[in-house]
Amino acid sequence: MEQLKKTSVVVVDDDGMMREMLKLVMRSDNYSVIGEASNGQEAIALCNRLTPGLVLLDINMPKMDGLQALEEIRKVSPTTIVIMVSAEATMDRVSEAIKKGAAGFVVKPLNAASVLDRVSICLKGAMKA
Amino acid sequence: MPHLLVDISSHGYGHVSQTSAVVNELVRLMPQLRVTVRTTAPHGFLKSRFQCEFQHVPLAFDFGMKMANAVDVQVAASAAAYREFHADWLRKVGLEAQIMRQLKPDLLLANVPYLSLAAARAADVRAVGMCCLNWADIYKHYCAEDAAFPEIHEQMLDAYRSAECFLKVQPAMEMPGFTNTRSIAPIARVGRALRCHIASHSNQVEGEKLVMVAMGGMEFRLPMENWPRLPGVRWIVPQSWGIRRDDTISFESLSLPFSDVLASCDAIIAKPGYGTFTEAACAGVPLLYLTRRDWPEEPYLVRWMHDNAVCLEVARAALLAGDLEDALQQLWSVPLPLRPEASGAAEAARFLQQTFF
Numbered sequence: 038m039e040q041l042k043k044t045s046v047v048v049v050d051d052d053g054m055m056r057e058m059l060k061l062v063m064r065s066d067n068y069s070v071i072g073e074a075s076n077g078q079e080a081i082a083l084c085n086r087l088t089p090g091l092v093l094l095d096i097n098m099p100k101m102d103g104l105q106a107l108e109e110i111r112k113v114s115p116t117t118i119v120i121m122v123s124a125e126a127t128m129d130r131v132s133e134a135i136k137k138g139a140a141g142f143v144v145k146p147l148n149a150a151s152v153l154d155r156v157s158i159c160l161k162g163a164m165k166a
Numbered sequence: 167m168p169h170l171l172v173d174i175s176s177h178g179y180g181h182v183s184q185t186s187a188v189v190n191e192l193v194r195l196m197p198q199l200r201v202t203v204r205t206t207a208p209h210g211f212l213k214s215r216f217q218c219e220f221q222h223v224p225l226a227f228d229f230g231m232k233m234a235n236a237v238d239v240q241v242a243a244s245a246a247a248y249r250e251f252h253a254d255w256l257r258k259v260g261l262e263a264q265i266m267r268q269l270k271p272d273l274l275l276a277n278v279p280y281l282s283l284a285a286a287r288a289a290d291v292r293a294v295g296m297c298c299l300n301w302a303d304i305y306k307h308y309c310a311e312d313a314a315f316p317e318i319h320e321q322m323l324d325a326y327r328s329a330e331c332f333l334k335v336q337p338a339m340e341m342p343g344f345t346n347t348r349s350i351a352p353i354a355r356v357g358r359a360l361r362c363h364i365a366s367h368s369n370q371v372e373g374e375k376l377v378m379v380a381m382g383g384m385e386f387r388l389p390m391e392n393w394p395r396l397p398g399v400r401w402i403v404p405q406s407w408g409i410r411r412d413d414t415i416s417f418e419s420l421s422l423p424f425s426d427v428l429a430s431c432d433a434i435i436a437k438p439g440y441g442t443f444t445e446a447a448c449a450g451v452p453l454l455y456l457t458r459r460d461w462p463e464e465p466y467l468v469r470w471m472h473d474n475a476v477c478l479e480v481a482r483a484a485l486l487a488g489d490l491e492d493a494l495q496q497l498w499s500v501p502l503p504l505r506p507e508a509s510g511a512a513e514a515a516r517f518l519q520q521t522f523f
Contacts, residue, residue, distance in 0.1 A: 054209070054223060062265065
């Protein structure tokens with residue numbers, strides 16, 4: 038677990054409030070937040086440059102949405118684990134994201150413990166795979 | 167720059183209304199105050215209520231009670247959810263304390279998530295609770311028979327008691343388990359009576375009485391199509407109800423805040439809720455109410471209304487049938503008592519400034 042907690046994280050959301058919240062939550066459990074982006078294009082560029090261990094990726098964003106960005110991130114940084122964050126966790130959305138390589142889903146609205154629990158489960162699952 | 171952290175339960179919007187009134191007053195006294203608001207209430211609603219700059223962090227700290235709809239509590243589901251929520255209580259408190267340390271507030275004002283108060287103690291942050299209710303007493307009312315109740319309830323009470331003070335906003339529940347309460351006057355947004363505006367934006371005829379029907383959303387839509395016409399009465403109703411009668415005005419067509427429409431009316435029909443009840447009493451507007459019966463805050467609200475306003479309970483059958491003429495006439499035949507003062511926000515803000523800053 039200690040190794041997981043040193044995972045470097047990039048937070049991607051077009052809503053600045055959500056980014057701030059996710060940064061606070063991740064840092065509270067000793068994750069290292071190394072970058073943030075407000076759309077899919079920025080996220081891809083960041084992942085290409087930083088190769089983070091984990092990306093928390095919003096789905097609905099301008100310029101390039103999270104699902105498109107997910108595919109690109111998997112290409113430019115294949116070792117990066119991507120967890121989608123969205124208010125819309127319909128079965129279609131979830132299965133599309135998983136098919137494209139997401140390790141899991143975190144559903145808004147959020148509380149700190151549930152975010153960290155989901156992240157921990159997804160990271161463990163992705164590392165086993 | 168002093169920093170106020172405001173944590174608000176997201177169970178209904180009443181908590182936001184109460185808290186924003188106090189924070190607005192506090193910022194008036196302390197314009198340099200930095201405010202961070204943590205709640206999952208919609209940002210747009212927060213913007214409409216908070217008159218100051220604030221940072222919004224969309225985090226949840228509690229869930230109140232699991233609801234089947236706006237009034238029906240799901241007791242078994244709530245008990246199960248509390249068991250799950252408290253299963254790793256100390257870890258949750260530790261995480262929230264870590265987040266609080268990052269935010270470095272000078273004071274936490276919690277309306278009324280107890281997890282925040284427990285975290286504040288762990289992070290060594292000064293903290294005040296504030297509300298007309300608390301989740302420990304609500305939980306006790308519904309879930310006292312649950313096997314996990316004693317431990318969970320004690321954790322809740324312990325968190326609430328850890329606050330330096332709990333501002334009990336009147337009318338409030340009794341809160342017998344609390345040792346740190348300080349009673350404050352009602353918090354209400356008292357509207358402006360704008361009858362001329364309403365007359366000019368509607369088909370209201372001079373001399374007609376205006377009665378607002380404010381039961382909440384679509385699930386409380388009343389079958390007003392079948393109501394008898396009451397001479398001299400014009401109803402103000404939600405647009406979403408789609409009522410097509412020439413003796414109604416849609417609330418939205420008036421483009422006025424709820425408080426102003428309420429203060430312009432001769433009566434309101436509503437279900438018990440802190441905001442509507444206190445606003446009606448403080449504006450001197452008589453009230454017909456449909457009781458919820460099982461909500462533990464209700465007896466305190468109703469008792470206070472009977473002491474401070476003109477109000478009558480209306481039976482569900484009478485309300486559905488629109489059999490309201492006698493009740494309305496009865497309301498209008500009683501002289502209004504002295505209106506209670508909605509001075510709680512100013513009182514709370516003064517207390518916070520003098521005690522904590």
